Amino acid sequence: MLSIDRSIVDAIVAHARRDHPDEACGVVAGPVGSDAPTRHIPMENAARSMTFYEFDSMEQLRVWREMEDRDEEPVVIYHSHTATEAYPSRTDVSFAGEPGAHYLLVSTREPDTEEIRSFRIVDGVVTEEPVRILDAGVDPHAVQSYMFGQSPATVDYECSGR
Amino acid sequence: MAIEVRIPTILRSYTGGAKVVEGGGDTLDDLLTDLDSRHAGLRGRLVTEAGALHRFVNVYVNDEDVRFLGALDAKLSDGDSVTILPAVAGGAFGFAAAAAIAQHSAAAAAIAQHSAAAAIAQHAAPAGRRAPVAAS
Incomplete structure (x- = not known):
């Protein structure tokens, strides 16, 4: 389960819309061990592509060092798919190198609505998880739960033939 | 001789959980061979069978991406700091x-x-x- 403030989700969606039709990407950092995404860091897509994203290696070094100095870790790593569903591609799975992170995907293929889904990707196995959006500004006890999408909870790429 | 090497979470299974290890070598290639003698398997996660640096990782010497320093041929000196990070990339394309x-x-x-x-x-x-x- 990913629990994330609505204000951060809104900022991620705004970033994805701003960069559309190119893919947008970034990180939400949080205190080590907290599993709480608190600091949104939009990153450059060095690939500037509609179908591929890649952190700039020097920007990544700077951001990863800053997180270390602040006792943070990448709690969420997000990117957008701009013409396809919010589901990890084979490329996404090949590159997923942060087993502790929530991989958040936003699809901006529809002009009016966004599809937002979150996944764990560990050793090549994709597991979808629910996203709980926290409305801190309204009422700390009022939370809404969503399970976006209809895919099976666990997909093993080796067996699925995708 | 000692070169400090920072290991990302995903590769700490090779270093007994250690975030930082030390090694030696005149080039990145030598250093990874040296590390592999104590942390068996680590080199294989960083270098392809064809002998090139894997594209799923970023390796930095001090503040430079080694891809701009000759990759595995990058020269190292005592006191250098090497940082390994998982490259963050992906996208809709196959x-x-x-x-x-x-x-x-x-x-x-x-x-x-x-x-x-x-x-x-x-x-x-x-x-x-x-x-x-x-x-x-």
Whole structure:
């Protein structure tokens, strides 16, 4: 389960819309061990592509060092798919190198609505998880739960033939 | 001689959980071989079977990406700090296509770099033996 403030989700969606039709990407950092995404860091897509994203290696070094100095870790790593569903591609799975992170995907293929889904990707196995959006500004006890999408909870790429 | 190496979470299973290990070597290649003697398997996660640096990782010497320092041939000195991070990349495109683009970019860069030499070589070579030139 990913629990994330609505204000951060809104900022991620705004970033994805701003960069559309190119893919947008970034990180939400949080205190080590907290599993709480608190600091949104939009990153450059060095690939500037509609179908591929890649952190700039020097920007990544700077951001990863800053997180270390602040006792943070990448709690969420997000990117957008701009013409396809919010589901990890084979490329996404090949590159997923942060087993502790929530991989958040936003699809901006529809002009009016966004599809937002979150996944764990560990050793090549994709597991979808629910996203709980926290409305801190309204009422700390009022939370809404969503399970976006209809895919099976666990997909093993080796067996699925995708 | 000691070079400090920072290990990302995903590779700490090779270092007994250690975030920082020490090693030695005159080049990155030597250093990774040295590390592998104590942390068996680590090198294989960083270097492909063809002997190139894996594209799923970024390796930095001090503040520089080693891809700009000669990759595995990057020179090291005592007191250098090496940082390994997982490259963060992906996207909707299939992996094969993405890899093809990466190769295409590398080929295009090589062609651009050696355009003068290539032009002379092509001029001199019989038509049937011309090097393939990537369309762009």
